[in-house]
Amino acid sequence: MTVPAGYRLVDMPFSRRDEMLSVDEWAFAMTHPEGTQTAVEAGIDWDRCRGIEAVDSRASSASEVAAVHSSYGYSMRVPGGTVPTSGLTWVGVQPAHRRRGLLRAMIDDHFARSLARGEVVSTLVAAETKIYQRFGYGLACPSYKMTMPRGATFREVAGSDDLRVRFEDADVARHAPVVRAILARDPRPGAMVEMGEALMASQFADPEALREGQERKRIVIVEDEHGPAAFALFRRKLSWGDTGANGTGSTEQWAAVTPAASRRLWSVLADLDLLTSFSATCLPLDDPAVLLADDVRALGLKAQDHVWLRILDLPAALTARTYGADLDVAVQVTDNVVPQNDAVWHMTVEAGIARVTRAADGAQADLRISMQDLSAAYLGGTTIDSLKGAGLVEEATAGAATTLSSAFRSPMAPRSSFSF
Ligand SMILES: CC(C)(COP(=O)(O)OP(=O)(O)OC[C@H]1O[C@@H](n2cnc3c(N)ncnc32)[C@H](O)[C@@H]1OP(=O)(O)O)[C@@H](O)C(=O)NCCC(=O)NCCS
Known part of the structure; x- marks a missing residue:
């Protein structure tokens, strides 16, 4: 060093x-x-x-x-x-x-x-x-910011309207266990399923001097038959215009772990009295809000980079996840910061489980990719095929990129639970 x-x-x-x-x-x-x-x-x-x-x-x-x-x-x-x-x-x-x-x-x-x-x-x-x-570091969790107009509506999801909703003043001691229970259920790649107290405390931090005229942090919790299934820490700011109340609301910390809970969460937040809009950051690209909105244009979606990811220990990271297709490829990874990753890696997948071993020096590779781009693809949102389409992956064996792409792809777009 x-x-x-x-x-x-x-x-x-x-x-x-x-x-x-x-x-x-x-x-x-x-x-x-x-x-x-x-x-x-x-x-x-x-x-x-x-x-x-x-x-x-x-x-x-x-x-x-x-x-x-x-x-x-x-x-x-x-x-x-x-x-x-x-x-x-x-x-x-x-x-x-x-x-x-x-x-x-x-x-x-x-x-x-x-x-x-x-x-x-x-x-x-x-x-x-x-x-x-x-x-x-590669962009693993691209995201949307959405700004729902008051009264934005969403297509039906069975059982959504029946879910119980609670509004409370946010309190880390009382609500951290609720948030932890929801995140432990979150199936999305990138979800923070366990974390220490400092990270949790940073999300609840709410000193008066940083509120800029907004109310104190509140929490809305949606519950289904298994317990808490969605939450949002949010604030509102009321203002009055010539035509009456013109308040806004926003959340940067939220999660919803089922389609019904997600629809309930966004429907409730889009319909708070005296607000004209409610914005939310860090939506995954396939968030139910986007797919269910009756008027997707009205959500004013704005693309943002959210969490960037960097693989540190290549074999340990690649074998920690499962894959959607069998494969047997030699991948040359270029890494100019962590030399032990900079090698040709032989990767096989059978029934979802990967074996990753370092190939002998000078071994031929089917495909060449930088650590930045492999890291971007790690959570399965950014695909190897799209990286190849952008000229970022070199293929020596025809079809190697598509094989790797199918294996890495995740059924759900990734999302980090929190910014930090
Ligand atoms: C960004 C910051 C941490 C960089 O620290 P630094 O000690 O000046 O960075 P280094 O001298 O180690 O630079 C390392 C490399 O990054 C590049 N770099 C540093 N800051 C950069 C920036 N803001 N944009 C683009 N490149 C940058 C340097 O040019 C250098 O490139 P090289 O290795 O190719 O020569 C520092 O400028 C800072 O504190 N900025 C304000 C706070 C901030 O942005 N923090 C990051 C929070 S996520």
């Missing part, structure tokens, strides 16, 4: 929280308003925070800590199973120390520490899309 001269890697435990938050305030062009610190601190996993200190006075500025990052460990749904995942977050470099290789050093550190913990893929939500592709 290369750390630029004059710098050293350090842990950033809770006792160094002011230094950590100061670097991120500089990096993200903001200061945390008074009264928000406790909520912000509760949403950080301090055991996983790392920093880079300037040890050479010529390189140092006002703050001795020049760069920081953290991560959340979670268990992520993949087709046929789950995979231990390291969600990179809170990445920031103090402006005086930019473009000296500190991010590159932190990425090496993050990858090495994640692998040491047995986390074989890493995920992130990018502040700027260009930053992380060079490190092998």
